[in-house]
Amino acid sequence: MTSAVEVKGVTKKFKTVTALSNVSLTVGKGELFGIIGADGAGKTTLFRILCTLMLADEGRAEVLGFDARKEYRSIRSRIGYMPGRFSLYTDLSVEENLKFFATVFNTTVEENYELIADIYTQLEPFKKRMAGQLSGGMKQKLALCCALIHRPDLLLLDEPTTGVDAVSRREFWQMLGRLKEQGITILVSTPYMDEASLCDRVAFLQDGTILAVDTPVGITGLFTAPLFSVRANEKHKLLTRLRSYPHAKSVYAFGSSVHYTDHRPSASSEEIMRYLSESELQEITIERIEPGIEDTFMALMKTDDGSHHE
Amino acid sequence: MKEWSSFVGFVVKEFYHIFRDRRTAAILFGMPVIQLLLFGYAIRNEIQEVKIGIADLSRDAVSQAITDKILSSGTFVLVKNPQSHSEIQSAFRSGAMSEAVIFEPASDREIQREGSMDIQVITDGSDPNVSRIITGYTASVIRDYLSESATTVDEPKGVVPVPLMMFNPGLKSVYLFVPGLMALILMLVSALMTSISITREKESGTMEVLLVSSLKPIQIIVGKVVPYFLLSFINVVSILVIASLVFGVPCRGSVLLLMAESLLFIMTALSLGMFISTITSSQQVAMMISLGGLLLPTILLSGFIFPVASMPLPLQVISNVIPAKWYLIIVRAIMLKGAGFAVLWQETLVLAVMTVVLIGASLRNFSERLE
Amino acid sequence: MSEPVIHTEQLTRKFGEFTAVDAISFSVGEGEVFGFLGANGAGKTTAMKMLTGLLLPTSGKAAVAGFDVFTETESIKKNIGYMSQRFSLYDDLTARENIRFFGGIYGLSSASIQEKSKALLSSLDLLPVADSRLSDLPLGWKQKLAFSVALLHEPKIVFLDEPTGGVDPMTRRRFWDMIYEAADRGVTVFVTTHYMDEAEYCDRVSIMVNGRIAALDTPTAMKDSFGVTTMDELFIRLVRPGAGEGI
Known part of the structure; x- marks a missing residue:
C-alpha cells in the first residue's frame, strides 16, 4: 500500500443538492495534498467522508488502507482531524484542552510531546488562558496540537487557515512542512489560491467536481493561452x-x-x-x-454566460 | 486501565464546563434553593385573612354564637355588616369582601322547634379554588357549633361527617410542594442540562472531533451523564435537608428507600435528556423540547399542582407517560404516609421500564456519524 | 484628491485601560476604493464602528459624509450603506422581499422601492428567481444582491466588512467589478479585510497594527517602499517587529 487516501467515484447528495459528484483522487503516503475550492464546493463533505463522519452514496473511499464504510473504527484511531470551524472547548484552558484530547485518545501529552513541541512552545506562555480568549492564529495552532496528540498517520485539516491573518497563515504552513518531514501525510483544504503553491499536489474542486489534480507547476502548465x-x-x-x-x-x-x-x-x-x-x-x-494558479483555476472553471455563475 | 483514565478525563472536563459557566452553576445550585423557599413561603394554598361580611337578620343567641365562632377561628376578618343584597353585591364587585354569611330571621326559634335553620353562605366565585376552600371552612365551623350544642340542646338530625386530614392535619401546602419540587428540579437539572450539554458539543463542532476519536459512543454518553447524576443527587439531599430543617416536612418512611427511588428517577430524567439530545442538533431546540415537552407537563400534569384524578380523562391518560407523576406518588407515599416498597413496587416498575426504554432508544439513535 | 468624504484626525477609542484605536488620522476621497486592513484585533472593527456612528470615539475628530461622528450619528447612518459577510440579507425572505424590507428601513417611498426593485432585479439578472428564497440561491448571487441593497438609498459611502471571504475567484472578480462600477459613479467604497491579496484591488490601503495606522498608500507604492513583491510579505514585515505573535 503506497497511497494514504484512495477515493474512487464518490458521490454524495443532500436532498436536492449534489455535494460531490463522481470524485476520484489518490493521496500518496507522506504527501502534503491540497484541496482548493470555494465555500460550497464540497470540500467539507469530502473531508467528512474521509474521516468516516459521513457515508458516500456511491463509490468507495479507502483511508490508510481501511474501508471508510466498514472499517471506520480502525481509521478513527489513526487519523487526526481538524474540522472547519474552531472545535475546541472555549471554556477550557489551552493546557486543559490538550490534556483532554490526550486522554480521549488514550495517551498523554508527555508521550508524544516531541511531535507537538515545536508548535506548543509558542502556546506555552498562554497555557492557562481559556481557548476562547486566543487569537485566530493561536486557536488554529492549539487545534493542530490537539489533532496531533495521538501521533496520527494522516492529518485531515479542513480549512485550517480561514479567518486567520497573514502572519499566522504563513507560520501554520511552515508547521505543516515540518510535520510532513516527520512522515505524516497531510490532506488540507483551503479557499486561498496562494496556498496551493505550498502543497506537493493540489486538486481543484468546484461544485462537487474535480477540475484538475496535479503539482502546482503542472497545474499552471494547463494554462496555454498568452x-x-x-x-x-x-x-x-x-x-x-x-x-x-x-x-x-x-x-x-x-x-x-x-x-x-x-x-x-x-x-x-x-x-x-x-x-x-x-x-x-x-x-x-x-x-x-x-499564468499563476488562480489564472489557471479560473480558466478551468466551467464557464457559462458569466452573470449566472455560482 | 487506559479506557478508565480517558473516561475520568471526560468527566473532569464536564465538571469544568459546569462550574465555569455561571448560568449553569446558578441553575444547578441556586434554583433548587430559591424554588423551595419560593414555594415554601410565598406560594401557599392555605387561606388566611378572608374578608367576610356577616348579615345577622335573626339576632339571636345561635346566630351570635356562630358569628363568634367564625370570627374567632383566625381565618376570617370581619369587614362589614351589610344591610341589603345590593350592598353585598357591590362589596363583592369591588373586592372588599370575599364571603358573606347571612342568618335568616328567627333562626333561634326554628332551630329549637324544627331542628333546622337557614344560613346562606355567599362567596366570590371568580376564584373557584379560594371560594371552595372558604365555603368548606365556613361549613365546618358551623358543623362544629352544631355538634357542640347538640349534647345540650338537641339530638342532631342525620349524620354529621367529622373530617380528619390524615398525614397532613394542618393541610400545609409545603408538604405537597416538596415532593413536586423534587420532581421538577430533577427533571430540569437532569434532562434539560444533559440535553443542552450534548447539543452544545454538536453545535460547537467538538462532537465531530469526539466522534473521530477512540471514544466509543457509550463512553461519550456515560461521561456526559455521570456529572449530572452526581449533582442531581446532591440536589435531592439538599432539598430534603432544607425541607426538614426550615419547613419541618417529615420523612415518615425509609430515607434509604427515598434515596433509592430518587436515584431511579434521576436515571429516568437523564435518559430523557439523552434521548432529546439524540433527536436534536441545536441547543435551542433541545431547550424548547425540554421546557415545553418536559417542564410544563411536569408542573401541570404530574399532580404537582392539579390533582390527576380531577383531570379530564384524556389528560389522565397522558399523565401516565409523565415520569414525574409516578415519582410524585412514590415520594408522597414515603415521606408523608411512611409507605414501604411493598406498596410502591408498581410505580417503581413503571419508572424502571421507562428508563430502560429511553436508554435503549438513545443508544439506538446516537449516531456515530453526522447523518 | 477631491473633497474628502471621510476625514479623521487623532481619532481614538479606549475601552478602560485598553486603547483599541490609537489616534488614527486619514482621509478618503469621493469615488475612492479604500482598503482598511489589519489583523484580527488590530482595531479595524472598532474604527469602523466609530465611522458608521455605532460607537462614540473617546477623543479626536472625524467626519463622515460631512457629518460629525460625535454629534450627527443619525445623519451619518442615513448617508452610508453597509454590508458584511456575516449579516447582510435575510435568507428566509425572497430577493424581492429583502429589497422591499431594506428599502423601507432606509425610508424610501413604496413607489420608489417598486421602481428600484424592478430595475435592480433586472440589472442583476435576478428576475427569474426574484420570488424564491435567498437560501436557495448561490452565494455569489446573494453577495451581489447584498451589495446592491446596501446602495439602494444611494449613499455617498458604502462600508464593506470582509465582503468576499470564501468565494471562488470568478465570483470575487464579479464582485469587484460591481465595486469599481459604483466607485466610477462617485460612491466611496470603504473595505475592511484581513486578506492581504484583497488589498491590491483597492486604490489606496491603510494597514492597522495594534490600534495605529502603520502604513497608508497605494498598494504599489507601499510594496515598492518596503521592497517587497506581495502585500502578504508587506504585512508580515509590519506585524513582525512588534510583539511577534499577536494574541
Whole structure:
C-alpha cells in the first residue's frame, strides 16, 4: 500500500443538492495534498467522508488502507482531524484542552510531546488562558496540537487557515512542512489560491467536481493561452474598454492590474496597446506574464454566460 | 486501565464546563434553593385573612354564637355588616369582601322547634379554588357549633361527617410542594442540562472531533451523564435537608428507600435528556423540547399542582407517560404516609421500564456519524 | 484628491485601560476604493464602528459624509450603506422581499422601492428567481444582491466588512467589478479585510497594527517602499517587529 487516501467515484447528495459528484483522487503516503475550492464546493463533505463522519452514496473511499464504510473504527484511531470551524472547548484552558484530547485518545501529552513541541512552545506562555480568549492564529495552532496528540498517520485539516491573518497563515504552513518531514501525510483544504503553491499536489474542486489534480507547476502548465497584465490610471474604464475589444476572451481584475487573454493565439501587446490608446485611458502598461494558479483555476472553471455563475 | 483514565478525563472536563459557566452553576445550585423557599413561603394554598361580611337578620343567641365562632377561628376578618343584597353585591364587585354569611330571621326559634335553620353562605366565585376552600371552612365551623350544642340542646338530625386530614392535619401546602419540587428540579437539572450539554458539543463542532476519536459512543454518553447524576443527587439531599430543617416536612418512611427511588428517577430524567439530545442538533431546540415537552407537563400534569384524578380523562391518560407523576406518588407515599416498597413496587416498575426504554432508544439513535 | 468624504484626525477609542484605536488620522476621497486592513484585533472593527456612528470615539475628530461622528450619528447612518459577510440579507425572505424590507428601513417611498426593485432585479439578472428564497440561491448571487441593497438609498459611502471571504475567484472578480462600477459613479467604497491579496484591488490601503495606522498608500507604492513583491510579505514585515505573535 503506497497511497494514504484512495477515493474512487464518490458521490454524495443532500436532498436536492449534489455535494460531490463522481470524485476520484489518490493521496500518496507522506504527501502534503491540497484541496482548493470555494465555500460550497464540497470540500467539507469530502473531508467528512474521509474521516468516516459521513457515508458516500456511491463509490468507495479507502483511508490508510481501511474501508471508510466498514472499517471506520480502525481509521478513527489513526487519523487526526481538524474540522472547519474552531472545535475546541472555549471554556477550557489551552493546557486543559490538550490534556483532554490526550486522554480521549488514550495517551498523554508527555508521550508524544516531541511531535507537538515545536508548535506548543509558542502556546506555552498562554497555557492557562481559556481557548476562547486566543487569537485566530493561536486557536488554529492549539487545534493542530490537539489533532496531533495521538501521533496520527494522516492529518485531515479542513480549512485550517480561514479567518486567520497573514502572519499566522504563513507560520501554520511552515508547521505543516515540518510535520510532513516527520512522515505524516497531510490532506488540507483551503479557499486561498496562494496556498496551493505550498502543497506537493493540489486538486481543484468546484461544485462537487474535480477540475484538475496535479503539482502546482503542472497545474499552471494547463494554462496555454498568452496572458497579459494590463494597467492604467482608471481600472473600471480599463475593464470596460478591454471587455468591448472584439478579440477579448477573458478580462479579470487581478489586484492592481487586469489580466487579459485573447481569442487569437498570436495576440501581441502592441496591438492591445494601440486599441487602448484610442481611449481616454492614461499611464497604460501592458506586460506578457506567466499564468499563476488562480489564472489557471479560473480558466478551468466551467464557464457559462458569466452573470449566472455560482 | 487506559479506557478508565480517558473516561475520568471526560468527566473532569464536564465538571469544568459546569462550574465555569455561571448560568449553569446558578441553575444547578441556586434554583433548587430559591424554588423551595419560593414555594415554601410565598406560594401557599392555605387561606388566611378572608374578608367576610356577616348579615345577622335573626339576632339571636345561635346566630351570635356562630358569628363568634367564625370570627374567632383566625381565618376570617370581619369587614362589614351589610344591610341589603345590593350592598353585598357591590362589596363583592369591588373586592372588599370575599364571603358573606347571612342568618335568616328567627333562626333561634326554628332551630329549637324544627331542628333546622337557614344560613346562606355567599362567596366570590371568580376564584373557584379560594371560594371552595372558604365555603368548606365556613361549613365546618358551623358543623362544629352544631355538634357542640347538640349534647345540650338537641339530638342532631342525620349524620354529621367529622373530617380528619390524615398525614397532613394542618393541610400545609409545603408538604405537597416538596415532593413536586423534587420532581421538577430533577427533571430540569437532569434532562434539560444533559440535553443542552450534548447539543452544545454538536453545535460547537467538538462532537465531530469526539466522534473521530477512540471514544466509543457509550463512553461519550456515560461521561456526559455521570456529572449530572452526581449533582442531581446532591440536589435531592439538599432539598430534603432544607425541607426538614426550615419547613419541618417529615420523612415518615425509609430515607434509604427515598434515596433509592430518587436515584431511579434521576436515571429516568437523564435518559430523557439523552434521548432529546439524540433527536436534536441545536441547543435551542433541545431547550424548547425540554421546557415545553418536559417542564410544563411536569408542573401541570404530574399532580404537582392539579390533582390527576380531577383531570379530564384524556389528560389522565397522558399523565401516565409523565415520569414525574409516578415519582410524585412514590415520594408522597414515603415521606408523608411512611409507605414501604411493598406498596410502591408498581410505580417503581413503571419508572424502571421507562428508563430502560429511553436508554435503549438513545443508544439506538446516537449516531456515530453526522447523518 | 477631491473633497474628502471621510476625514479623521487623532481619532481614538479606549475601552478602560485598553486603547483599541490609537489616534488614527486619514482621509478618503469621493469615488475612492479604500482598503482598511489589519489583523484580527488590530482595531479595524472598532474604527469602523466609530465611522458608521455605532460607537462614540473617546477623543479626536472625524467626519463622515460631512457629518460629525460625535454629534450627527443619525445623519451619518442615513448617508452610508453597509454590508458584511456575516449579516447582510435575510435568507428566509425572497430577493424581492429583502429589497422591499431594506428599502423601507432606509425610508424610501413604496413607489420608489417598486421602481428600484424592478430595475435592480433586472440589472442583476435576478428576475427569474426574484420570488424564491435567498437560501436557495448561490452565494455569489446573494453577495451581489447584498451589495446592491446596501446602495439602494444611494449613499455617498458604502462600508464593506470582509465582503468576499470564501468565494471562488470568478465570483470575487464579479464582485469587484460591481465595486469599481459604483466607485466610477462617485460612491466611496470603504473595505475592511484581513486578506492581504484583497488589498491590491483597492486604490489606496491603510494597514492597522495594534490600534495605529502603520502604513497608508497605494498598494504599489507601499510594496515598492518596503521592497517587497506581495502585500502578504508587506504585512508580515509590519506585524513582525512588534510583539511577534499577536494574541
